[in-house]
Amino acid sequence: MTVALETRNLVKRFGGFTATNDVSLTVESGARHALIGPNGAGKTTLINLLTGVLKPTSGQVIVDGEDITGLSSHRRVRRGIARTFQINQLFAGFTPLESVLLAINERDGLGRSAWRPLAAHLDATDEAVDLLERFGLSGVMGEKTGRLAYGKQRLLEIALAFASRPRVLLLDEPAAGVAEEERSEVLAIVRSLPAEVTVVLIEHDMDLVFSFADRISVLVSGAVMVEGTVGEIAADPRVKAVYLGEDGT
């Protein structure tokens, strides 16, 4: 099995504060890897390091065997790693059609086409329509993103990342903030992601984690406390202590 995503001794310090403490992860191609841990453990920081939003203090990020540590965010997306944001980062004035089309155009290098109107790129339009259909967004294809229900926005968030045809997809709490009625739709989409795409999932929802992931890494205070299969983690007393000790619920 090939390794799709790897980090080697990744460290991120902000002044005196160490947000990411010597994290070495290995995620195999096609895996469903979950990243869990209490709030403030550094999960989103890690995603930011993987996608180039933050530059590491030291360490490396490797995608498909290629060291991408020095690359800027947009170059990393081209290398095959895409992400969603915990709080939707969408294009408020765009329609879902335009948003998804944007991602497809960029992926196919059409972003430099400065004369032909958008509608002229038929293949890209077709793919956009199909993608929206797959994510259940066909009905709202032409509405402004800002007007959509939050659940639909969340689906668009994932669709947008998926449109770049990533090898590795990082989902930062995909169901966060989504109302009960719309959750199942989001979770169904996450579960139906194709097998070739490697998925790294940050989640607090343990049901989703245990039903979806095959491996779990537990992040505490920026370091990987323990990593293993779902069964191993579920049984690990330290994990229970970290969660129950923290929340007290």
Add this chain to the structure above:
Amino acid sequence: MSGARSEARKLATEQLRRGNAWRLYEVVLWIAAVAAIFLLPSKMLLLTEVAITALFALSLDLVLGYAGIVSLGHAAFFGLGAYAAGLFAKYAVAEPVTGLFAAAAVSGLAGFGASFLVLRGSDLTRLMTTLGIALMLAELANQMAWMTGGADGLSGVTIGPILGVFEFDLWGRTGYVYSLAALFILTFVARHLVNSSFGLSLRAIKANSMRAAMVAIPARNRIIVIYTIAAAYAGIAGALLTHTTSFVSPDVLAFHRSADVLLVLVIGGVGYLYGGIIGAVIFTVLRDWLSVSTPQYWMFWIGLILIAIVLVGRERIARWHTFLPASLQLGIKRFATWRPGVKLKESR
């Protein structure tokens, strides 16, 4: 399933086409602009000024409305184009259309260089660098009097006939047609630019630059391109001024030009390409009306208008029609969104 799928595809294509279609107000605007040649023969000089200001504001719209860059120094490219056209006509070729290309090349090149500076830092830094560049050029033009005429301006500029055929006339009609043609062609090009994939990526950068990076948009490169193009546009506007007045005044690089064009664009509306043209019309009419006494009073009113615009809120002003009675609103909406092929009653 293919029936539903092809339906969806048609709908999608239709939606995308909608962005590019010619609106009724656009058609009306251009027809009115051409009609003015015959209907307002005594106002040719004023209308030429409107056309030039419109082009200048259009160029600012490209960077402000589509790339989100707040520039206080856009006059740098306007002035550069004006001086380039003047010097070109004086020492090289007197034919104006060639001069337009020369001016565009010079200011485009300057824009290209400046774009690297503009990319760095925060909004304030960008403001500073744009302002600094404009001030530098103004100072340079002032000091290099041997070439630019310094504070007296560049005179002795004789402009040949357009394309060797059309002489500039005393009433300014040729000048107006010339400027209007340039404005039309460049607006047409800008339309294509803005409605293309490139244009979409620009709007994405402006809407959410973090997300834009995450869909593989190389923001830097795109901004460099649009800034260069915008600079070339501004340079052409400056060149038009030189060609139609046979003179280059040192105030083409003045700060108030950068401030004025910003105001023009904001009045007309940022980010839909026609804001510059509409703003130019309103601004020029307003200025003519208000400049009764000294230029300083003009400054007072402009200042007041600026403050009022900000306090009332630009979004509220953009939605001005929502404060009208419903029937009037509907009429305006139909007017604004009608495009060829759609029955008037159906347009949304």
Add this chain to the structure above:
Amino acid sequence: MLTILFDGIAYGMLLFILACGLTITLGLMNFINLAHGAFAMAGGYITVVLMNSYGVSFYWCLLIAFLAVALAGLVLERLLYRHLYSKPHLDQVLFSVGLVFMSIAGAYYFMGGQQQMIQLPQELSGRFELHGVGIGRYRLFIILVCILLTIALQLLLTKTRFGSQLRAAVDDGRVARGLGINVSMVFALTFAVGSGLAGLGGAMGTEILGLDPNFPLKFMIYFLIVVTVGGTSSITGPFLAALLLGVADVAGKYYVPQIGAFVIYGVMVAVLLLRPHGLFSREGGR
């Protein structure tokens, strides 16, 4: 040459007093206030009117300029500026440019377009020699006043309760509010003090910088240079930047008058190219 240095330092310190209000406004409220120069101009004109028409002593004028402009700043902040903090930078630019235009028009209308002159008190005029270096008395006065003010500011920031509230609000407004700090009053007072200092600087600068209705536009770029090159995360950054700018400008205009101003702008652009967040600020600071 040392005289040039001395003059440059005086000029720089004056610039610092003028610009430090802007630094804090920008760092604290993230508000681009291009109208800062208008407050300075107001201080200058108040001094001119009081001295020339009412015979008020120069020293009293400085104090009155500070207080009057501070009050004006407070009023404007409460009435207008307050509503604009959350607006996009474009709106802030438009607003402050509008204010500048109105103040210039007002200055022309009430005071005319000519350069304003004041008569400095006897003890501050003229120069004396110290180890072969020509020292202008007025410039020495400026340096002393500015040093005192800078020390006072530093003490205000570090040793008083208001100062620590201000620093907390700059660091994180939301948290500061959560701690019970009345952030909006901190903003208002800070803006008032900053404007007052600008007014004081304008009053002091009448003799050295000149005073005419175009003052806000002429010197806006200098203030902005101090703020961008100096950064907004400390007092020392803008202080050093202002000194550098003052010396560079005076030296430039003396040694290479042909391209004097050009050098300043060129250096600024170069600095911004290399260090977009200012020469002295920590990276990532506003």
